[in-house]
Amino acid sequence: MNRQQRNKLYDNQQRAFNQGTVEQINDQWIFFDEETEEANMLDDFHQQEMEIFRMNRWRRGILFESGKIRLGNEVIMLRDHDQVRIKKHLVYSLERLLEGINDDAFFQFVTTLNSLGFSIYDCIYCYNHLSFLSEEQRKDGVNFIVFDNQEQICNVQHHFFYFEKVNDRFEFTLNTGKRLIIEKMIS
Template identity: 80%
Template sequence: MNRQQRINLYDSQQRAYNEGTIEQINNQWIFFDEETEEATMLDDFVHQEIEIFRFNRWKKGILNEPGRIHCGKEAIMLRDHDTIRMRKHLIYSLERLLDGVNDDAFFQFVTTLNSLNFSIYDCIYCYNHLSFLSDEHRKDGVNFMVFDNQEQICNVQHHFCYYEKVNDRFEFTLNTGKRLIIEKMIS
């Protein structure tokens, strides 16, 4: 699995974006989040990548100034009630953890999480013990993650041992009591 395949898996996650509509109120652009119903000044997203829904498809660009998105050489002017979305950011410790596990463990973890109706963007807490062991020859310990998809909670323990063999074990426990364990060993 190369970097592009990992990025594609990130892109296909549910709840990966803050999506909503925009309105111009008192000469200021306001973003209304569809999920949380919160209002935010669009100024807060200047110089960030955003997507606008036009002609039945999402078009990526950079918000260089409120009211204008630059998509390559094209500039798109925003209109009241346009639908836009911005990619959510992962919790830093989870992002570092996902970067640190091998491709097979990464793929198995993410696809198992998705099969339980959770997304990596549902993470509300991550303790990454692995990041504290960067100089160690033998790395072993446990990482803890908590995911909330607004319907259920999932706790994940990632037991790892990286020495002569690479061993990743993920224990998923849902608030309903359902448990699932996956293990990946590479010699």
């Protein structure tokens, strides 16, 4: 699995974007989040990836100036009440963890999480013990990750052992009591 395939899996996650509309008020662009009903200055998202709904499809670009989105070589000016989606950031420690595990473990973890109704963007807490062992030859321990999709909570324990063999074990526990364990071993 190359970087492009991983990015595609990131992009296909539910709740990967904050969606809403924009309005220009007193010469300032304001983003109104449709889920939380919060208003934020659009300048707070400067240089972030975002999508704008134009010509019946979402077009991806970067907010580079107030009211302007760069889509490749094209620049689009925002209009009042345009629908936009702003890409969410992953919790930093989860992002480092996902980058650090092998492709098979990554794919199994993300697809299992998705099958339970959660997205990697639902992460509210991640303790990445693996990041503290970067200099060690033998790495073993547990990472703790908590997800909240607004309907349920999912706690994941990632048990890892990386030495002569690579072993990743993910234990998913939902607040309903449902449990699921997946394990990936590579010799």
